[in-house]
Amino acid sequence: MENTDHEDVTSSGHKDSLLCDSLHGSMHDKDNSPVMRAVFPSPVCKVYRFQTESSRWMLVREQMSDSPLSSSLPRQLLACYIQEDRRRIQELRELGDLSPHWEVLRSDVIAHYSQLITTYKETLIELNKLTGSSGCFKSSCSKSDRYLEFIPVNLHAQRMQVTCPRRTVWYDVVTFGAPSDHYQGFKHGGLQRILNKPEPDKKSSSAYCSVSYSADQSSRAREILGRVAQLQPLISELAEDLLKAALEVSAQRVQETLSSLARRTEQLVHALKDELVKSALFALHKARPAYLLSDEHAHVTQGNGTGHQHLSTNQDELQSSLGRQERLPHRLKYDEDEWDRVWANVAMSLNCIIAMVDRLQQRERRKQEVRSQNDDITPTEHLPSSWHEQLLPLVVTLRECVTEAVDRSRNAMTFVLLQEAAWQTSHSQAFTHRRDAVFSQTLCAVVCGFVLRLYSGLEDKLFLLQLCETGLIAQFEGLLSTYGDEVGMLEDMEVGVSDMSKVSFRITEAKSDQPSNLLPTVSGQRGGFCVEVPLPSETYLLLPGELRDGRGLRVHPLLFNIGINQQQSLAERFGDSSLQERINQRSCEMLKSYYMMLREKHPNMTLPSSQSTASVEDLLVSLDQTLEVRKRKNVEVLWLAASLCRRLNGIRLTSCKSAKDRTSMSVTLEQCTLLRDEHALSSEHFTRALDCMRREGSRMDNVEKNVCSRKYAFNSIQLKTFPKPYRPPEGTYGKVDT
Structure with a gap:
């Protein structure tokens, strides 16, 4: 690990003196484990020194890594889909003789499944050709690539390690492009709109x-x-x-x-x-x-x-x-x-x-x-x-x-x-295909979040008890507008997030410490997938018996979305934000239900501490009240939801269209807010720290990784419509989005 006595470095150009070093490598502490190296290899790291209110220095390490799960899980899912659809065709044929009306329906459905099998086999062949780093990363420029539909856009684990005189803490967020099917497009809306279409006129058939x-x-x-x-x-x-x-x-x-x-x-x-x-x-x-x-x-x-x-x-x-x-x-x-x-x-x-x-x-x-x-x-x-x-x-x-x-x-x-x-089939020939692709993208992100949260809590007995008895919150933060194509993306994302409730996790003992044996695997069928998360033997054997008996562990997915860009301004003035309002209200009710369930099962459980004096109950009341306020671009909803998620040991995931620009603003804001609220970052250093992270941090590297340019895809006119905390520093923006 870097020397904590390293002095500030004043660099030329835009480099901020708060940035100490830039490293490309693995951690040299307990997080440099076989599991972390397998699931999140070769992180990009940035190290900062920030001053606290007591004039002391804290060392902050920002770390970003993509994951081979972005491609390995979609390949496994495609194999599961193909196997399931073959089995469905066989089962349909085994129904025996049917009346003419039902025979026509059966023939249509068999043809539909056959087409899916053909398409998925072609996609699987193409994905199997991908190797190395290109095989686990899908850039924002490739959103509409036909053979990359099942791979999430720009998925990364964004981690922040804070080293203070008395403690070291990790804060994790999974960032990825909003799970949606860009290849099929949004001419007819997204999954939620398709699901809510009225049923077609039925033929006059008594059957x-x-x-x-x-x-x-x-x-x-x-x-x-x-x-x-x-x-x-x-x-x-x-x-x-x-x-x-x-x-x-x-x-x-x-x-x-x-x-x-x-x-x-x-x-x-x-x-x-x-x-x-x-x-x-x-x-x-x-x-x-x-x-x-x-x-x-x-x-x-x-x-x-x-x-x-x-x-x-x-x-x-x-x-x-x-x-x-x-x-x-x-x-x-x-x-x-x-x-x-x-x-x-x-x-x-x-x-x-x-x-x-x-x-x-x-x-x-x-x-x-x-x-x-x-x-x-x-x-x-x-x-x-x-x-x-x-x-x-x-x-x-x-x-x-x-x-x-x-x-x-x-x-x-x-x-x-x-x-x-x-x-x-009658609604949309491509409905199942679209839902499968969105599910795959969402699952990749959730599995990454689950691995991060599990590994950070292996020594926390109360967390492991919560994992067994009530499962985990997976809180998705969306920054999509409710205008234009992004409405379709949000409709896709809502269904993709909801479908995560049908996924269970199991912790298993890895066959060896080889990276290939430490990657999670998925099996099952639509509506009932199980993800097995292997741990090295020495770690697995230390787990409580409840986690070693094959018990299925659940996540409780929630989505909170607040549009922040210029398109959201149009939606709020001339369009419709009811989709966003319904999504947020529903997730708030689910969050309250989860907390009530947790308290009923474990009334004396101690949840993660916070420097904030607000209790979880207070935060839930504040979230409820904030949702009732008819305020444009009410980003406080996102802040409260994120805070509640962390207090409830949950998984944090953040998305915009491609997880490149708006997501970078959100992640850096969240990191600096945590430093201020939990680690006493000096008030006068807050803006400097935020600008430094946005100018020289890992998120700028993320932009370059996607579009080969170190510029956020904003212009000055667009940024006037953004909430002020989400505006990048001068000189860091100007390119057109891709």
Whole structure:
């Protein structure tokens, strides 16, 4: 680390005496770890000395780095999308015969998925060609590049280390261009506008009008599909392990495996019992060509009145029940209780196995008691080989029941998603593509923020407890205007941020300390992605057990946006700012809900301290009041939201169109405000420090990295419309934006 006794250097030109040195390299302290080197390699560093109000000096290190995650995560996501869409096509084909109307919809959706697969494969091929630094950085000049849609624009980790006489503190912000699809453009608006379009006129088809599913139901259908797909192979594997344990004559292993099998099977039954599955099966039946009766109620039978409550665990009854079942697609009449019997048979077959193991164990114990009394042999844990013979038919039955239930539930949920896919296709052929690209850009930024926050809090037990129990706030700060194309960008960003609530994180043990093994990985499908964050073994083993047991960790995404440029002036005078107002109000309510949840679970938790006398409750009240004030370019909203995020251990992310100019003004302002409020930066030094960071700091390097010029893309007329704290010093601006 640099010598803290280094004297101020007075340089020629525009260089400020507050700038001590300029370094390109890694840290030489605990943050120079394998994880940080892998995720944020080769940072650009600037070092300053600022005077405090007590006339002491503090050393400030500003550090900016791009990340290989900008390209590695999009490549993984594209592979997941391709795999999911192939599976969706197969599931749609497995629905069997459908009436002409539904057949047309299915054909359209299959064609849509096929086109996505082709496009994504082409994009993946092009991304795989990128290597070195060019493979993990997308400049503002490349916003509209077709093959770079999934890569975030100008993503960087912006870090500030403050070294004072008594402590050293890190402040982190992830900066990136607002997640949006510049390649497709904004002629028809962004994702939020597309989602809110009225439904197209429906054809006069009784089949189509007879069913309609909400966005929540579609989301639940994806969850059920994912859950079922996860549990079926686990149950099959555990059933096989149970037979092996019986064959290997190990009583203890039989009991342990049976416990695991029972837990997973019960989870499957719980998922299958969802009313959405039952109603979707009926809707699917009505979409069959064999559904000929005009009166909808005429072909719904009342069942035999026995109901599944009379089902027992008797094996003979189970086999009889299975024998009576017929596959639904081939029947003209529909039995509403049929599905209840299907999922109940899964539970019955499990109970038969449990009952059989209990009987065999009791029989074995009685034999051992007799042998012990006769001093014949010492009781052992070994089982007779007949156990395998007794359990085999029951395990086969369980597998058959699970397969039957999974197949039907998969068909039902696929039918639900057919409605959603048909709606998306009718609204916009490129809707799914657009949402996937925006999601990818947003996810890259959130993962970077998560890694930064996790690593800075590894020694904070209260933070790790908060991470386990309530998750983390991810607070996005937007500087987009509500005028012109930036409205479409904000509409994209709102949906991209909201979709982060469907992402979970898991902390894993890295295979080695090689950089490739320390990069986060993503798996899953739309609506249910999981990001695994590997840590070196020595770090991972120090984590509390809750974080090592595979628990899913959530982020709570929030977006606060205040336009600050000349276009926002036009929007406020002649346009409409209701989109911004709605986004901010909704995020404020979500922030209050998160804090209430945190306090309910951990009423005595100590949150990060601040030199400010305002409590979190006071800040929330101030934010509420500030939002109610009809004030133009009310940037205090952003300041309060950022302060609340830090007080709640959250992740900070800042965006404008390309994270180059307005974002640089915001980041430098935030850094100097933190130095003033938390580290007693002298008031007379505040403006000098701010100008120094904007003139010679890492953000100017960011501008040069993007457009090969050390000039912010502002002109003097534009800057007159900016709030004063967001105006750069003279001589640092003049180029036209790209």
